[in-house]
Amino acid sequence: MTRDGLSPRVEFVTRNQVACYALHMPLKLPALDPESVAPRSSSAYPEPFRSRVLPRDKRALGDAFGLTTIGVNLTTLGPGKESSMRHYHTREDELVYVLEGQVVLRTDEGEQVLTAGTCAGFKAGGANGHQLVNRTNAPARYLEISNRHPEDVAFYPDDDLAYGKTPEGKHRFTRKDGSEY
């Protein structure tokens, strides 16, 4: 018995429970655990492009904090999936930081393997299309970071895909001749 009347075993368990409680203390805003943010798996792409990127989990971390000038998504890309079609933006800088697994970055310079802890960046207005492809058998996880610009437009050099917006501001894609898929 220890001086507080608990056996060593009970005391140990009690201490252990306290330690676990401290480690798993739920976070409250302005902090959060990304696991508490509902993942989205949707795409405005028409087929045959949509099924090349979905299913794909995106957790909109910036939105969860009410941020409006930057977008920060935590994305999990499954085996065989593509982050997007190869594209570039006119007004939005982008940076991708790989957290887990690996992806192939495809640009005009060819292909490179990005492993956890490496990153890639794409200045707005550069006409060098980029995409990530997961060619492994395991999910890859990365942060996608960009500014937000209401007049941003994306171009797709490899695909018959033209980006636009509906009158409500939602993404809308057509063929390059403007016709619907």
Added chain:
Amino acid sequence: MTRDGLSPRVEFVTRNQVACYALHMPLKLPALDPESVAPRSSSAYPEPFRSRVLPRDKRALGDAFGLTTIGVNLTTLGPGKESSMRHYHTREDELVYVLEGQVVLRTDEGEQVLTAGTCAGFKAGGANGHQLVNRTNAPARYLEISNRHPEDVAFYPDDDLAYGKTPEGKHRFTRKDGSEY
């Protein structure tokens, strides 16, 4: 001997070297390994604040890609060090994503421990000051993400510190009465 004339040992080493080569293939822009970006350990704070944050390694990943609308820093904060004095921004949203180790987030709501894989976000214009403190014995590493706004100003609720800029646009700090430290 194997059929290609190499002993099993040599064959194994050869295969291993090929694997290592593939894993350590140097990245080229628009990708990079953050280890190839020179870390900065400087602060515009006057004493006694400067030595509360330094030494502190910051790798400016966004700058390395020429990005101008967002800043993305990979920061390593040593034991006992603070990310900054507690502050808030008027025009810059901020998001911090912890990669390694743990830091204490201090805000008006009190203190919370952020472990690897968790994050915190601070909307521009909110008057809730924040800072990170490393109270462990190991370095902590995190990404600091923000938009960039030329008219952004920071306020320091806990310290006699006022933010300003020199005519050349560099950070400049005084006491709140405008006098020099």
